[in-house]
Amino acid sequence: MEPERPLIGRVQSLVYTSGAWEIDLSMRELRLHGSRVPVGSRAFDIVETLLLAGGELVSKHELMRRVWSGLFVEENTLQFHISAVRKALGRDRNFLKTESGRGYRLTGTWTPRPPTSSARGSIGQASESPFTTNLPVPVSALIGRELELNQLCAALSHHRTITLTGPGGIGKSALAMEIGRTVFPSFHGDCMLVELASLMDANLLASAVSHALGLRLGGDEISFEAVARAIGKKQAILILDNCEHLIGAAATFADTIVRMCPAASILATSREALRIEGEYVYSVPPLEVPPQDCDKTDRAEEYGAVQLFLTRTRAGQCRIATEKSQLGKVAEVCRSLDGIPLAIEFAAARAATLGLDALAARLGDRFKLLTSGHRTALARHQTLRATLDWSYDFLTRQERRLLQRLAIFAAGFTLDAAIYVMSDTDLDDAEIIEQLSNLVAKSLVMVDGSTRWRLLETIRAYALEKAAGSGEAELGAKYHAKYFQQAFSSPKSDLHSSPGALEVDADVKELDNVRVALDWSFSVGGDEWIGIRLTAGYAPILLRLALMTECRDRATRALSSLRAMSRRDERLEMELRIALGTTLVFTMGSVEAASRRECCRGRW
Numbered sequence: 315m316e317p318e319r320p321l322i323g324r325v326q327s328l329v330y331t332s333g334a335w336e337i338d339l340s341m342r343e344l345r346l347h348g349s350r351v352p353v354g355s356r357a358f359d360i361v362e363t364l365l366l367a368g369g370e371l372v373s374k375h376e377l378m379r380r381v382w383s384g385l386f387v388e389e390n391t392l393q394f395h396i397s398a399v400r401k402a403l404g405r406d407r408n409f410l411k412t413e414s415g416r417g418y419r420l421t422g423t424w425t426p427r428p429p430t431s432s433a434r435g436s437i438g439q440a441s442e443s444p445f446t447t448n449l450p451v452p453v454s455a456l457i458g459r460e461l462e463l464n465q466l467c468a469a470l471s472h473h474r475t476i477t478l479t480g481p482g483g484i485g486k487s488a489l490a491m492e493i494g495r496t497v498f499p500s501f502h503g504d505c506m507l508v509e510l511a512s513l514m515d516a517n518l519l520a521s522a523v524s525h526a527l528g529l530r531l532g533g534d535e536i537s538f539e540a541v542a543r544a545i546g547k548k549q550a551i552l553i554l555d556n557c558e559h560l561i562g563a564a565a566t567f568a569d570t571i572v573r574m575c576p577a578a579s580i581l582a583t584s585r586e587a588l589r590i591e592g593e594y595v596y597s598v599p600p601l602e603v604p605p606q607d608c609d610k611t612d613r614a615e616e617y618g619a620v621q622l623f624l625t626r627t628r629a630g631q632c633r634i635a636t637e638k639s640q641l642g643k644v645a646e647v648c649r650s651l652d653g654i655p656l657a658i659e660f661a662a663a664r665a666a667t668l669g670l671d672a673l674a675a676r677l678g679d680r681f682k683l684l685t686s687g688h689r690t691a692l693a694r695h696q697t698l699r700a701t702l703d704w705s706y707d708f709l710t711r712q713e714r715r716l717l718q719r720l721a722i723f724a725a726g727f728t729l730d731a732a733i734y735v736m737s738d739t740d741l742d743d744a745e746i747i748e749q750l751s752n753l754v755a756k757s758l759v760m761v762d763g764s765t766r767w768r769l770l771e772t773i774r775a776y777a778l779e780k781a782a783g784s785g786e787a788e789l790g791a792k793y794h795a796k797y798f799q800q801a802f803s804s805p806k807s808d809l810h811s812s813p814g815a816l817e818v819d820a821d822v823k824e825l826d827n828v829r830v831a832l833d834w835s836f837s838v839g840g841d842e843w844i845g846i847r848l849t850a851g852y853a854p855i856l857l858r859l860a861l862m863t864e865c866r867d868r869a870t871r872a873l874s875s876l877r878a879m880s881r882r883d884e885r886l887e888m889e890l891r892i893a894l895g896t897t898l899v900f901t902m903g904s905v906e907a908a909s910r911r912e913c914c915r916g917r918w
Contacts, residue, residue, distance in 0.1 A: 330365055330424040335406065337365055337424070341500070344402060349471070352463040352496045354455060356381055357398040364410070364420035373417035390615065390624075397616055401460040447505040448526070449494050449553075456492045457625055458601040458618020458655075459485070466493050466596060470551070470579060473594035474572050477557075477582045480598035481757040481773060482701040483656025486583035487555050489598060493581065494553055503549030503577070511556040516563035523552070523567065538567045542574035549577040557584035558756070559708060565590050585705055586755045597757070600653030600770070604645040614641040619648035619658055626662035643670050650677045652770040657698055702776045705758060712741065716749045717758060717769075718786040721777035722794040725826035726768035734797040735790055766823070788839065795831035798824065799844045802851030821855045828852050832868060842875040850886050853893035866897035 330337045336345040342358050344351045353361070359381040364372055378392050396418065400407040411419050456463070469476055470493070478486040491507065498505040508526040513519065520536040529544045552571065557564035565588040568580045572592065582588060587595045601618035614620045623644055647670075651657040665673045706714065719735045720727065733746050741749070753759040754767065762768040769777065781787040801824075828848065835845025849872035856865035869890045876887060 328426040328428065330426050332409075332422040332424045333406075335403075335409075335422075337361060339365075343500075346404075349468055350496075350500065351402050352460065352467055353402045354395065354398055357395045357402065360392075360395055360399055360418075361420070364418060365424060367419065369419060369421065371413060371417050371419045377418060393615065394621055394625075397621075398460055402464070445498075445502060445504055447494065447498050447507075449491055449498070449505060449507050452492070452495065454625075456488055457622045459489055459492070462489060462596075462598065463492060463496060467496055469594055469596070470497060470581070473592070474578075475568055475580045475582070475588070475590060475593045477584055477587050477593055477595050478598050479584060479587055479595055479757055481585065481654070481770065482705050483654045483698070484598050484600065484757075485655040486598050488655070490553050490555060490581055490583050494551060497551070501549070501551065503551065505551045505553070507553045507555060509555050510560055510564070513560065516560045519560060519563045519567055527552075538570040539574065541567075542570050545571065545575045545578055547575070547577055550575075551579045551581055554580060554582040557582050557588070558586055558705075561586060561588065564588060568593075585757045601648075601655055601658070603648045603653045606649065614645045617645070617648070619651075619653040619655075620644050622655060623648055623658050623662050623665075626659055627665050640670065643674050647674050647677065650674075650771065652772050654770070654772060656701060657772055660698055698772070699776070702773065705756065706776070706780070709756070709758075710749075710752075712745075712749050713752055713756075714780070715739070715786060716746065717753055717777045718781035718784060719790040719793075720753075720759065720767075721769060721774050721781055722787075722790040722830065723768070723827055724774075724830045725823060726762045726766045727827070728766055731794075731797050732767070735793040737793055738789060791830075791834040792841065794827070795835050795841065795844045795848065798828055798831045799848040799851065802828070802855075803847050821852075822859065825855070825859070828855075836871060836875065843879070843881075846872045846876050846886060846890075850889040850893070853889065857893065857896060862897045862900045865893055869894040869897065 328339055330339070334347050336343075336348075338345065339362060342355075342362075344353050344358065344361060360377060363377060363380050374389065374392060378389075381392075381395075396410065396412075399410055403409055409420060409422050411421050413419070466476065466478075466489070478490055480486050494505045494507065506527050508523050510519070510522065513522050520538050520541055523541055524531050524536050524544070527541075527545070529541065531540050531544060554564055554568065561584060564582065564584070568582060568588055569590045571578050571580060572590070587593060601622060603619045604614045604617050615624065620641070647661055647665075648658060651661060661673060661677075668676070706717075709717065716732075716736060720732060722735065723731065729747070729750070732750055733743050736746050750759065750767070754761060758773055759767050759769060778787065781790060802821075831848055832845050834840045835848065836842060849868050853865055853869060856868070873887070873890050873894065876883070876890070
């Protein structure tokens with residue numbers, strides 16, 4: 315049997331090394347090249363237990379008994395923390411070996427040595443003053459953020475101003491606080507949280523910071539400079555949480571602190587950057603979701619979004635089975651919600667009352683469905699709609715209008731497309747580019763490669779709802795359809811042409827946009843002529859994608875509309891008939907059968 319994990323004694327004062335890795339049992343740290351790698355308490359317990367087993371196999375039941383002594387936990391809880399250890403090890407994840415159905419072992423040659431002073435954290439120097447923090451104790455583990463936590467803890471060693479940006483509900487505040495809790499034990503300075511969500515008057519920012527830091531400053535009006543002088547040369551991390559509505563004042567304050575306080579750092583959360591000198595901007599990504607085309611749904615629990623959903627549903631006494639079919643539905647829900655942690659929390663709460671199937675079926679009306687936030691949360695975090703209202707209310711009229719127009723794009727868009735859908739406005743190209751840049755800066759539009767942008771599906775659904783209420787929806791749909799009709803009416807889309815790989819890839823990316831445009835064109839209030847020309851222009855791409863049934867149905871619909879029109883276009887009719895005939899060969903089995911079908915219908 316493996317040796318029992320010692321609670322005290324000489325062994326816990328040792329540091330074990332293997333190559334660039336260190337496991338410090340006294341400080342309970344996992345380090346790579348001397349830098350601390352964030353890992354949760356339970357995950358470190360697993361590492362320690364396997365380390366002290368000396369390379370021997372530790373059964374999963376023995377591991378659970380030691381790490382969760384006296385507690386009953388399910389096996390998937392162990393798997394979750396094993397996954398966290400592997401993520402922390404990164405490229406060296408093979409150190410942790412799994413023997414299917416038996417247990418785990420830690421491989422490698424781990425050499426013990428006494429701890430040295432260099433084992434302390436790399437951020438900051440020692441201070442004679444006692445160190446304080448007002449960070450709240452976490453009520454639950456931060457799930458799926460190991461990589462981000464690792465990167466940002468390292469970034470604090472090199473940057474004095476870090477701003478976490480991202481849309482509402484992405485988890486900026488939770489990540490910032492976890493960074494503070496992670497670095498504080500080895501920082502040798504204060505780590506103080508300044509909550510700004512409820513502060514509406516920028517003139518009171520200095521006073522709010524002073525109060526949060528416990529500074530005793532005289533006078534009725536407290537200036538940023540006075541706060542900076544009070545901090546002086548003291549080592550500190552100031553976490554400015556929720557800056558977006560006070561962005562100008564927050565930027566001025568952060569700049570003042572960095573200039574006047576040589577040992578102080580700023581960690582801010584905001585939906586847009588502070589834009590001050592030396593700022594390191596980190597766009598917080600959504601949680602990882604299983605890919606759409608992944609058929610190994612039994613591995614869905616390896617993705618952060620699924621882990622969060624399952625953890626929250628289990629906490630709400632809702633047991634989701636881990637069969638492939640159920641995990642596949644969980645993955646679908648997480649993808650539909652873009653991996654946004656707050657939306658997933660809401661969805662997990664609803665799953666506890668509706669069940670997984672009903673939840674997945676009703677996500678189309680997500681803003682009415684996802685309203686079960688924590689009662690103690692900020693008002694804007696108690697429903698999904700309120701979260702987005704907070705961002706939307708701070709937009710200018712022109713930014714709102716552009717966001718509503720951009721929502722029509724189902725598959726992202728290029729700059730030319732964004733400009734075209736605003737054709738009827740009084741904005742010139744430069745002004746539209748400026749407004750688009752503002753929406754990107756405010757985390758409402760995401761950069762999707764070097765030449766494309768997109769809206770997260772949740773933000774897109776919200777903007778479409780706003781567009782329908784403002785009259786922008788029909789205008790946006792019209793110019794969206796006209797743009798793609800013109801884009802695919804050029805000679806490059808000829809059925810027999812052979813475009814290059816890059817051109818084909820660019821055309822394929824617009825598939826969902828073209829579908830939206832065609833659906834609008836042939837709807838009540840649409841423009842059938844646009845739809846006919848777009849169908850003919852995009853048919854070659856549908857054929858290259860082997861979407862034969864869709865191409866057949868689209869061509870049939872376009873030909874029907876064309877025959878009912880007084881205007882005639884023989885070239886268009888020929889292109890549509892060639893596309894239809896090609897698809898009928900594949901969908902009906904032979905040229906003769908296709909010909910008989912068309913002859914019987916009087917279409918030739």
